[in-house]
Amino acid sequence: MAEPVIKVEQVHKWFGSHQALAGIDLSVMAGERIVVCGPSGSGKSTLVRCMNGLETMNAGKITVNQIDLAGGSAAVEQVRKSVGMVFQQFNLFPHLTVEENLCLAPTRSLGLSQANAQERARKYLERVHIPEQAGKFPLQLSGGQQQRVAIARALCMEPQIMLFDEPTSALDPEMIKEVLDVIAELAADGMTMVCVTHEMGLARAMADRIVFLDEGQIVEEAPPSEFFKAPKSDRTKQFLSRILQH
Amino acid sequence: MSWARQNLFSGWGNTLTTVLIGFVLVWALVPFLDWAVFSADWVGSKRVDCNTGGACWVYVIQRFDQFMYGFYPEAERWRVDVGAVLLMIALMLFFLPRVTGRLALVFLLLALPVGWILLTGQGLGLPAVETRLWGGMMLTVVLTVAGLALAFPVAILLALGRRSSLPVVRISCTAFIELWRGVPLITVLFMASVMLPLFLPDGASVDKLLRALIGVSLFAGAYLAEVIRGGLQAIPRGQYEAAAALGLGYWKTMIYVILPQALRHVIPGLINTVIALFKDTTLVLIIGMFDFLGIIQASLNDQEWLGLAAEGYVFAALVYWSICFGLSRLSINVEQRSGVYRG
Amino acid sequence: MVAVAVVIAGAVWLFGNTLDNLANRGIASGFSFLKSTAGFGISTSLIDFSEASSIGRAFWVGLLNTLLVSAISVVLATILGFAIGIARFSKNWLLGRVATVYVETLRNIPLLLQIFFWYFAVLRALPGPRQSYDLAGWFFLNNRGFYIPKLEIIDGGGWVLLGAVVMAFLAFWQCRHKGISRSCAGLAVLLFISLLAVGSVSVPALTGFNFTGGTVLSPELVALVIALSSYTAAFIAEIVRAGVQSVPRGQIEAADALSLPDKDRMRFVVIPQALRVIVPLLTNQYLNLTKNSSLAAAIAFPDLVSVFAGTVLNITGQAIEIIGITMAVYLTISLTIAFSMNIFNRTTAMRGLSS
Numbered sequence A: 001m002a003e004p005v006i007k008v009e010q011v012h013k014w015f016g017s018h019q020a021l022a023g024i025d026l027s028v029m030a031g032e033r034i035v036v037c038g039p040s041g042s043g044k045s046t047l048v049r050c051m052n053g054l055e056t057m058n059a060g061k062i063t064v065n066q067i068d069l070a071g072g073s074a075a076v077e078q079v080r081k082s083v084g085m086v087f088q089q090f091n092l093f094p095h096l097t098v099e100e101n102l103c104l105a106p107t108r109s110l111g112l113s114q115a116n117a118q119e120r121a122r123k124y125l126e127r128v129h130i131p132e133q134a135g136k137f138p139l140q141l142s143g144g145q146q147q148r149v150a151i152a153r154a155l156c157m158e159p160q161i162m163l164f165d166e167p168t169s170a171l172d173p174e175m176i177k178e179v180l181d182v183i184a185e186l187a188a189d190g191m192t193m194v195c196v197t198h199e200m201g202l203a204r205a206m207a208d209r210i211v212f213l214d215e216g217q218i219v220e221e222a223p224p225s226e227f228f229k230a231p232k233s234d235r236t237k238q239f240l241s242r243i244l245q246h
Numbered sequence B: 001m002s003w004a005r006q007n008l009f010s011g012w013g014n015t016l017t018t019v020l021i022g023f024v025l026v027w028a029l030v031p032f033l034d035w036a037v038f039s040a041d042w043v044g045s046k047r048v049d050c051n052t053g054g055a056c057w058v059y060v061i062q063r064f065d066q067f068m069y070g071f072y073p074e075a076e077r078w079r080v081d082v083g084a085v086l087l088m089i090a091l092m093l094f095f096l097p098r099v100t101g102r103l104a105l106v107f108l109l110l111a112l113p114v115g116w117i118l119l120t121g122q123g124l125g126l127p128a129v130e131t132r133l134w135g136g137m138m139l140t141v142v143l144t145v146a147g148l149a150l151a152f153p154v155a156i157l158l159a160l161g162r163r164s165s166l167p168v169v170r171i172s173c174t175a176f177i178e179l180w181r182g183v184p185l186i187t188v189l190f191m192a193s194v195m196l197p198l199f200l201p202d203g204a205s206v207d208k209l210l211r212a213l214i215g216v217s218l219f220a221g222a223y224l225a226e227v228i229r230g231g232l233q234a235i236p237r238g239q240y241e242a243a244a245a246l247g248l249g250y251w252k253t254m255i256y257v258i259l260p261q262a263l264r265h266v267i268p269g270l271i272n273t274v275i276a277l278f279k280d281t282t283l284v285l286i287i288g289m290f291d292f293l294g295i296i297q298a299s300l301n302d303q304e305w306l307g308l309a310a311e312g313y314v315f316a317a318l319v320y321w322s323i324c325f326g327l328s329r330l331s332i333n334v335e336q337r338s339g340v341y342r343g
Numbered sequence C: 001m002v003a004v005a006v007v008i009a010g011a012v013w014l015f016g017n018t019l020d021n022l023a024n025r026g027i028a029s030g031f032s033f034l035k036s037t038a039g040f041g042i043s044t045s046l047i048d049f050s051e052a053s054s055i056g057r058a059f060w061v062g063l064l065n066t067l068l069v070s071a072i073s074v075v076l077a078t079i080l081g082f083a084i085g086i087a088r089f090s091k092n093w094l095l096g097r098v099a100t101v102y103v104e105t106l107r108n109i110p111l112l113l114q115i116f117f118w119y120f121a122v123l124r125a126l127p128g129p130r131q132s133y134d135l136a137g138w139f140f141l142n143n144r145g146f147y148i149p150k151l152e153i154i155d156g157g158g159w160v161l162l163g164a165v166v167m168a169f170l171a172f173w174q175c176r177h178k179g180i181s182r183s184c185a186g187l188a189v190l191l192f193i194s195l196l197a198v199g200s201v202s203v204p205a206l207t208g209f210n211f212t213g214g215t216v217l218s219p220e221l222v223a224l225v226i227a228l229s230s231y232t233a234a235f236i237a238e239i240v241r242a243g244v245q246s247v248p249r250g251q252i253e254a255a256d257a258l259s260l261p262d263k264d265r266m267r268f269v270v271i272p273q274a275l276r277v278i279v280p281l282l283t284n285q286y287l288n289l290t291k292n293s294s295l296a297a298a299i300a301f302p303d304l305v306s307v308f309a310g311t312v313l314n315i316t317g318q319a320i321e322i323i324g325i326t327m328a329v330y331l332t333i334s335l336t337i338a339f340s341m342n343i344f345n346r347t348t349a350m351r352g353l354s355s
């Protein structure tokens, strides 16, 4: 049997006296698409942020491609090169143009030449359908465009795995679709991804597995068909009834 | 142990930095401490009592009174002490939790003239002490406190003027503020000490200290005005409108509604201005006055105590540092307590 | 109306007093004193000056010295200040502490005291030329000053150099746009060769009781530069710290998620955005430094205040004109710095931040 690309074992995380993660076990196989959902404050962001070392855990173990994230800064850096991340607030670098945003990490961290990096940038901007915006500054773009640039920026590192933390939550309704489409296309291309989202349409369409988190624990873990039709736990049912009302 | 590994020795670059800095610290601090403390001379009364090769603190101890009081007659120095106590009480009142600001202000407004009369001796039947005898830390404090006391009303008027709706007032206040902020204090002091006498009728003379004070307070007033203006800008429009709705006129609105709030906002900024002014008073030595630094500098040329520049400067630095650092902590403290500047 | 009348009456009264006083003391007025002979020498001067030169020329000597001290100190203070400000965020605990102690010590001690310390307790207390501190055989430090090598250029060589500099500058702009590093390097080499062709380096050397060759920076200049730049650096470090802290956490997390190395994260992500906060405050520090350079008067370094508002004022007694000119010069410098930093702010620091 193949090794999972991400393996989370008994991870605990405290913020002061507040426990954000309480013993999480999760494996992600290559090519798998996982959607993480759950009520606000349940620890979804904390979980994905632990997966690329933005948050350090207090107990447990996470390995990405067999590299232990607890293995010091060199290990973390190696993991981050193969894991892309997209944030709720985009976090584009406002003082750099779109193209510079895309080229910064490939040149500085992968050692690509400027010309190669620019070529890559063009390629991924096309992939997110905004090749014409390369020369603009982030604040001159709409929210949906900014988030697509953020996705392209992560893709420029040609990561093996993509993490999304509520990529559409900060967007106006009319822009959500353009971002969801890009994510769905990536999924269709076979990218391994872990996506925190409340967009149940997206979950249904692309997820191999849905993970439901509450109070820092995995309450339910099932393929979408099962998850939506026959949720096992009451908490899941409650959550689904609230979120699917509209 | 694990703390040290994480913060000092993680990775070879980090370790190298630690070792390098540690080496420099030891290399610099050990001889300094040896000089300043372990092989220093503390007892004696003459230059020859300093023979160990370390710092000669005998000189500072011998001169201590002069560094504090300047040439103020020895028999009258109690007046300086009383003045200092008055000032301390006034300042403490401001920061005692149970005393209202108004009471503290009234006390301060009384203490200032009383202190001045006490020091000069005019009108109390005490022997008069000419200001040219004032010196040392006492003069430094007088310059700072009196300079501020004179600057404060000027600053409030300038700050209000800069926000006035009358163009003439606004432009002239702005120009006045920017003029003093654009030139070095030393030129202001030169101006006050050389030009001021030219403006006055023949025969009338202004005391040198007073001239310096005028220069200092014009200069400090401009900086204070900008600090206060910052506070005024932070007051929401609603406050003005509420006051207007209550039928208060401009001055009443300012005095009872706006200024009390604005000044509370800018206490940290005010303290920082006080620190800057306290350090800046050293410049009066260039126009021939003997403030704390001035009197130490002058004593370095004393034939009996030659070659003690390091001791003099280290002592002066220690005193200035303690006071300025103390004030800066106070400012941070106020800032955190009021919470105005957070968020 | 009454107020205006009082102000005018007051002005007239002061003006009358002043005229009387000037007449009584036999002080001339007007600016003709600028043309008269100085009759005093100046120790440090960037342009030729002797006792026979005019007072107007003494003014320029002082002004140039002020600008020289300020320019050197601004550069040093900026470098030191940024280094210390960034060091306060170091992962190394010791380095962070040392940086904090530096800032808290230097900014709480009066600048004048620091100038005195460096001048009287350090530089003047150095050994004589024969026991100089020798740095690599090129630099020498003793109680006469700091001896450094000097670039000597043959006649007409200046034009060659100027041409080379202009070409290198143009090439630099080209490189920035096109990223051709080879032509850039080529021009640097060209510049270097032309330097070798027209210039030679004169190294100071001890001959007898003193040094010849090279050039010497006076102890006054050195003390002033050290004090001004180390003092201002403490304030700049605080500003840099505030600027860095103003950069949102998300920016740092994004850089981390992209596995940008720490130093690149600082250089390409944090600092450029911190500049938005830093630049206006930095402008203030540059202005303060320039104004503080007038403390030169206290150790008799011939800056503008020392030469003009000091020596010249003593000789001519024309206080009003001299103080007026001096203040006007500082105001001009202040406005110029504020203006050019404004431009820098608009074109560089605010890049991409105003849509």
Ligand SMILES: Nc1ncnc2c1ncn2[C@@H]1O[C@H](COP(=O)(O)OP(=O)(O)OP(=O)(O)O)[C@@H](O)[C@H]1O
Binding pocket: A015, A016, A018, A019, A020, A038, A039, A040, A041, A042, A043, A044, A045, A046, A047
């Ligand atoms: N840096 C932090 N310091 C203290 N508490 C934190 C921090 N980050 C998160 N928490 C707390 O940990 C818990 C889990 O947070 P997390 O951000 O993972 O929730 P979430 O499921 O992503 O919620 P949301 O849907 O609102 O984004 C929350 O209660 C939050 O308040």
Ligand SMILES: [Mg+2]
Binding pocket: A044, A045, A046, A165, A166
């Ligand atoms: Mg979240």
